Amino acid sequence: MFHNRLNILPFNRGISREDLAKRAQVLKIEELSIPESAKQIILKSGITELYPPQEEAIHAGALEGKNLILASPTASGKTLIAELCALKNVLEKDGKVLYLTPLRALASEKYEEFKKYTTIRKKSGRKISVGISTGDYDSSDPWLERYDIIITTNEKADSLLRHRARWMNEISVIVADEVHLLNDAKRGPTLEVVLARLMQVNPDAQLLALSATVKNAEEAAEWLKAGFVTTEWRPVVLKEGVLLQNEVHFKDGGALKIEKPTRNPAVNLAVHIVKSGGQALIFAGTRRNSVSLAKKAATGIKSVLSKPMKRSLTRIAGQVRASGERTRISELLAELIQQGTAFHHAGLSGAHRRVIEGAFREGKVKVLTATPTLAFGVNLPARMVVIHDYRRYEPGYGFYPIAVLEYKQMAGRAGRPRYDKIGEALLVAKTEDERDYLMESYVLAEPERIWSKLAVERILRSHVLATIAADFAHTEQGIYDFFGKTFYAYQYDPKAIKGVITRILKFLFEENMIEVSGENVYATRFGRRVSELYIDPVSAVMIRDALFSRAPRLTEISFLHMIARTPDMFPKLRPYSTEIDDLALFVDEHREEFMFEVPDEWIDRIDYEEFLGEAKLAQVSNAWIEEMTEDETIERFRVQPGDLYRLVGTVRWLLYASHELARLFGHKDLLPRVAELMERIKKGVKAELLPLIRLEGIGRVRARMLYGSGLKTIEDIKKVPLEKLTSLPLIGPKLAKKIKEQIGGFVKSREWKKLKKGKEWEQQALTEYSRKSE
Numbered sequence: 001m002f003h004n005r006l007n008i009l010p011f012n013r014g015i016s017r018e019d020l021a022k023r024a025q026v027l028k029i030e031e032l033s034i035p036e037s038a039k040q041i042i043l044k045s046g047i048t049e050l051y052p053p054q055e056e057a058i059h060a061g062a063l064e065g066k067n068l069i070l071a072s073p074t075a076s077g078k079t080l081i082a083e084l085c086a087l088k089n090v091l092e093k094d095g096k097v098l099y100l101t102p103l104r105a106l107a108s109e110k111y112e113e114f115k116k117y118t119t120i121r122k123k124s125g126r127k128i129s130v131g132i133s134t135g136d137y138d139s140s141d142p143w144l145e146r147y148d149i150i151i152t153t154n155e156k157a158d159s160l161l162r163h164r165a166r167w168m169n170e171i172s173v174i175v176a177d178e179v180h181l182l183n184d185a186k187r188g189p190t191l192e193v194v195l196a197r198l199m200q201v202n203p204d205a206q207l208l209a210l211s212a213t214v215k216n217a218e219e220a221a222e223w224l225k226a227g228f229v230t231t232e233w234r235p236v237v238l239k240e241g242v243l244l245q246n247e248v249h250f251k252d253g254g255a256l257k258i259e260k261p262t263r264n265p266a267v268n269l270a271v272h273i274v275k276s277g278g279q280a281l282i283f284a285g286t287r288r289n290s291v292s293l294a295k296k297a298a299t300g301i302k303s304v305l306s307k308p309m310k311r312s313l314t315r316i317a318g319q320v321r322a323s324g325e326r327t328r329i330s331e332l333l334a335e336l337i338q339q340g341t342a343f344h345h346a347g348l349s350g351a352h353r354r355v356i357e358g359a360f361r362e363g364k365v366k367v368l369t370a371t372p373t374l375a376f377g378v379n380l381p382a383r384m385v386v387i388h389d390y391r392r393y394e395p396g397y398g399f400y401p402i403a404v405l406e407y408k409q410m411a412g413r414a415g416r417p418r419y420d421k422i423g424e425a426l427l428v429a430k431t432e433d434e435r436d437y438l439m440e441s442y443v444l445a446e447p448e449r450i451w452s453k454l455a456v457e458r459i460l461r462s463h464v465l466a467t468i469a470a471d472f473a474h475t476e477q478g479i480y481d482f483f484g485k486t487f488y489a490y491q492y493d494p495k496a497i498k499g500v501i502t503r504i505l506k507f508l509f510e511e512n513m514i515e516v517s518g519e520n521v522y523a524t525r526f527g528r529r530v531s532e533l534y535i536d537p538v539s540a541v542m543i544r545d546a547l548f549s550r551a552p553r554l555t556e557i558s559f560l561h562m563i564a565r566t567p568d569m570f571p572k573l574r575p576y577s578t579e580i581d582d583l584a585l586f587v588d589e590h591r592e593e594f595m596f597e598v599p600d601e602w603i604d605r606i607d608y609e610e611f612l613g614e615a616k617l618a619q620v621s622n623a624w625i626e627e628m629t630e631d632e633t634i635e636r637f638r639v640q641p642g643d644l645y646r647l648v649g650t651v652r653w654l655l656y657a658s659h660e661l662a663r664l665f666g667h668k669d670l671l672p673r674v675a676e677l678m679e680r681i682k683k684g685v686k687a688e689l690l691p692l693i694r695l696e697g698i699g700r701v702r703a704r705m706l707y708g709s710g711l712k713t714i715e716d717i718k719k720v721p722l723e724k725l726t727s728l729p730l731i732g733p734k735l736a737k738k739i740k741e742q743i744g745g746f747v748k749s750r751e752w753k754k755l756k757k758g759k760e761w762e763q764q765a766l767t768e769y770s771r772k773s774e
C-alpha cells in the first residue's frame, strides 16, 4: 500500500510532537480495541493498518467515546474511524448509531459501505442491522427503531427530531459527515440546528464530526465540546499547479510542457493524461460549459481509444439510451460516451448520472466534465483534475471567485487511492498575471474559516417554530437559551440572534401558530402541524389563506400556482426574456384561476415578473401532468430532466402539505381534488390514466400506450387475452404475466411457456428499456 508519510502537514495546532513521534510506528487493525469480529471484516476488505489521520483520531480518544472533529482531506479515511466507533458501540454496548450526511446520494453511498458489517453477530446473537431513511418528512419512522446503525440526511434527521422519534433519545454515537457545510448558506443552518438538538437530547452520546480541512476546526470543536484532529494528509500525493497555454507550473516550482492537439489547453491536458493511461475530471462553472468542454474533449480522445474499449463504450451508451425517456440531452450524452467522454450536471436524470459515475469508476469514460456539484457529492476520483472555471455566476450578483475551500474540495478529487501514485490538480489561467494570482490565491492559500449562516430570518423561522412545537423549549427564555447553544451564538454575540428570534416569535403569534400563557409559549395545532410538515411558516400562512379565499375558478393551475408562490418552492424559475410575452398571455388567460391577485404590470413590475416566474412553474408542472414528454419540456421551457424531477418532488411535498392543511382547516371538499392532483404529479399523467398507472411495472409511457390501444380500465385488461397483451409494444411476456396476476388473473403454465418462447428475442431487447423507463 502506498503510504505517503511525508505528506502530513500539521499546519495548525492539531498535531503535537508526541503525536508525530508515535507515528513512527504504524497502528495495525489487529491492535485496535474493537471486537474481533469487526476486525475480521475490515481485514477482509484489504485494510490492515491505519492511515495517519486515523491513527491521530485513535490517539485522540475516538475509541474511548470522546467527541471529536476529524478535519482531513477527502479519501483520507475518515469514514473508517466512524465505522470503528459505530461497531465498537453497537457490539460492546448494544448502542445505536446515527450517521448524518448532507445529500441523499451520500447517504446511499454510506449505507452500501456499512452493509458489509451486517454479517457480524451482536451479544444478543442478532446480526448488526443497518437502516437508511432519507424521504418523507412527515413521519417519525418508528420502524427505524429496530436498526443499530441508521443513516439519514440532515433534513431527514431534523424532521425526525420534530416528530420526536422515540428512538432518537437512544442514540449513543452521532456521526456528522461533511460538517464544513456549516458554512453553506443553504445546508449549514439545518446541520447546525440538528447538531445542537442532538446534543441537547443525547448529552452523553459520542459525537464524531467529519470535515474537510478548514482553518477553524478548533473553533467548531470547542462549540461541540470535542477534541480535534486536523491534517492535510492524503493517501495519494497531490501535485497542484496552474496551466497556462501549453505549460503547467507546479506549486513546488516544477514545470511541464504538453502537446497542443486542440485549441483548448484544458482539453489538451486531458488528452495528455489519457494518453498516459489516466483519466481526467474537468470542473466547469456552468452546465453549458461542461457540455461544450465534453464535446471538445471527445474530438481529442476518440482517436486514442482501443477497439475493445469502443465496444464497451457503445454498450454504456446503449444503457444511457435505454434509461428513462430519450431526450436531446440523453442522445448527446450517449454520443459523447461512445467517444470516451461525458458531462455530469444537475440537469441530468439520476439514472443517467449513475450510469456515467459507474462508467467513470470503471475507467471506461476517460474524460468527465462536471459542474461543481460533483465535488460535493459522490466520490469520483481521477488522476487529473482540471479546474477550468474558478469564477461563478450568480444572477443579480455577477461573477465572483470561488472560495479556497471549494477549490480544495475539487482539487482533492485528484488521485485514485490504490491506483495512482500521484494525483494532479490544475487551474487554468489565460495570462501570466492570472497564473500568479491563481497560484497565490488558491494553490498556496489556506482554506477559509467556516462561519455559521444561521441568523437569517427566513431560515430561522421554521427552526424557532420547531423548537416550541416539538417541546424543545417552553418559554421565550428557553428558546433564546437553545439558540444560544448554536454555532452562530458561539461565533457571534448571542444577542445578535435574539432580535431575529423576537421578530419571528411575533410573527408566529400573529399568525396563530403559537400561544402565550404567562411565561409559557405553546404551539397551536396549526403550529405543530406546520412544524411536522417541514414547511416554512410563511408557506403555511400563504396556503392557509389561499384555501380560505379560493380562486373564482378552481383548477389544477390554482393549486400548482399556489404552491409555486411559497418560499419552499425552490429553486424558483426565472422566465427568459423571450418567454415574458407568452407568460403574460398565460397569466391573462388564467386570471380567474389564481388564488392570489395578479400584481399590476405597470405599478409593481418586479412583483409582476416574479408572478410570471411562479406562473411558469405552474405551467411546467401542469405540462408534466398533461403528459408532455421530457424532450418537449426541454424544448418548450428549457427545463432539463434533473430539474424537472426535483421540481416534481417539491411540488408533491407541498401538495401533500396543502392537503394536510386543508384537512386541518376543514376544507373537506378540496381533499379529493388535491389528493388526485398529488397522484397525477407523482406519475406525470392525466387523470384518465390513474387506474392503469397503479399497476406495478406500468409507468406513464406504457399506461398511455395501453389506453391508446383501447385498454382503458382494469376491467378491459382483465378481459384481454394474455397473447393480445404481449403483442402490444413495450409489453414483454413477463410484464404481461405480472399485470394479469396483479389484477387477479391466472396464467396457465402451457399458455405461458408458449408465449415466453415466441417472445424471447423481443423481450431481451425490451426488458432493459422497460425496466428503466418505468
Ligand code: ADP
Binding pocket: 001, 046, 047, 048, 049, 050, 051, 054, 072, 073, 074, 075, 076, 077, 078, 079, 080, 417
Ligand atoms: P473520507 O471519508 O476521508 O473521504 P474514505 O473513508 O472514503 O475517506 O476512504 C477512502 C478510501 O480509502 C476508501 O475506499 C477506504 O476503504 C480506504 N481506506 C480507508 N482507510 C484505509 C486504510 N487504513 N488503509 C487502506 N485503505 C483505507
